[in-house]
Amino acid sequence: MSYIDWYEKHAVKHKKIIDKLTAQGYGKEQIIEYFEYENMAKNEKEFCPLYERGDKCHDTDYLNCYFCACPHFRFKDDGVEKIGSKTKYSFCSIESKNGAEGVYGDAIHQDCSKCLVPHTKKYVTKNFDLSWKKVMSDCQL
Numbered sequence: 489m490s491y492i493d494w495y496e497k498h499a500v501k502h503k504k505i506i507d508k509l510t511a512q513g514y515g516k517e518q519i520i521e522y523f524e525y526e527n528m529a530k531n532e533k534e535f536c537p538l539y540e541r542g543d544k545c546h547d548t549d550y551l552n553c554y555f556c557a558c559p560h561f562r563f564k565d566d567g568v569e570k571i572g573s574k575t576k577y578s579f580c581s582i583e584s585k586n587g588a589e590g591v592y593g594d595a596i597h598q599d600c601s602k603c604l605v606p607h608t609k610k611y612v613t614k615n616f617d618l619s620w621k622k623v624m625s626d627c628q629l
C-alpha cells in the first residue's frame with residue numbers, strides 16, 4: 489500500500505470514530521482517553537491491524553493512537569530524494585533523536601518505532617484537533 493492510500497483510508501476511519509463520539513457528546517478529554525490503545529483495541533478493531541494480534545507499534549505502557557501515524561512524518565510516494573542508487577520516501581520533519589532511517593533494498597523509509605513523540609497524552613492534549621486531516625496536512629509532500 490502506498491503512503492497516500494494509507495493516509496486517505498486512515499483519515500476516513502478516524503473521522504468515522506470522531507463523528508460517532510461527538511454525536512454521543514464526548515468532549516476533548518473523553519475522546520483522548522477513548523483513543524488509548526487498550527480501549528481502541530477492544531472497541532475499534534478495524535482501526536489498526538495490530539489490535540487483533542495484541543501487538544503494539546511501540547514498546548511502551550502508555551500508547552495513544554489519536555495521532556497515528558504522526559504529524560511530523562513526511563512522505564512522497566514517488567520519492568523525496570535520490571541517495572546514490574537508493575530512494576528516500578519519508579523522513580521526520582523534527583529530526584527526532586529516537587527516529588532512524590530504515591533501509592529496505594533500494595528504498596529508505598523513516599523508522600519511527602523507537603519514537604513516542606505523538607503518542608503521549610501530553611502531546612495529544614496540546615495538539616488536539618477534531619480533524620485528523622488538518623493536523624496531518626503537512627505530511628504529504
Ligand code: SF4
Nearest residue numbers: 536538544545553556
Ligand atoms: S499508534 Fe500503533 S497501535 Fe495505535 S493505531 Fe497506530 S500503529 Fe496501531
